Amino acid sequence: MPVAYHMFTYTLKVSARIWWNSQKACIIFNYEDLKAKCRSHFSQQKKFIKTHLAVHNIKQKEGESTRAFVSRYTDDTLQILGLHKDQRMYGFVHGLRTRNLVEFLSTDLPTTYKGLMEKTYPCIEAKEVATNRTPTDQREGFNKSRKNPS
Structure with missing residues (x-):
């Protein structure tokens, strides 16, 4: 179990690692408890509805x-x-x-x-x-050809 514990912590990303490190020792008892606490902390299933x-x-x-x-x-x-x-x-x-x-x-x-x-x-x-800011205009090529007439 200690090996699995250490391997688990290496798989966590930034926010999950910060959350995991902030947990008090012996507060998570088993996998089901870990799953429930992770879901309650990280779950963003409720989509904010704008009025x-x-x-x-x-x-x-x-x-x-x-x-x-x-x-x-x-x-x-x-x-x-x-x-x-x-x-x-x-x-x-x-x-x-x-x-x-x-x-x-x-x-x-x-x-x-x-x-x-x-x-x-x-x-x-x-x-x-x-203002010569047309996004679809190829101004650079146009200006180069005008600067160097041959």
């Missing part, structure tokens, strides 16, 4: 591109069950940091989230083109 109020906490981060925020916002709001379409749209506009885009979207706000995205993406693409 519709979580939408108002999704904000564009400092330095985060608008395109990245749109992607993150869409992913986060898809996890919220029963979210009303108006809350999803208003939460998006509320979370934006780009003042010009907020003003543009606020005038004649679309009635659907899809419509809101169809109105948002041309603005994002126009800004990327204006």
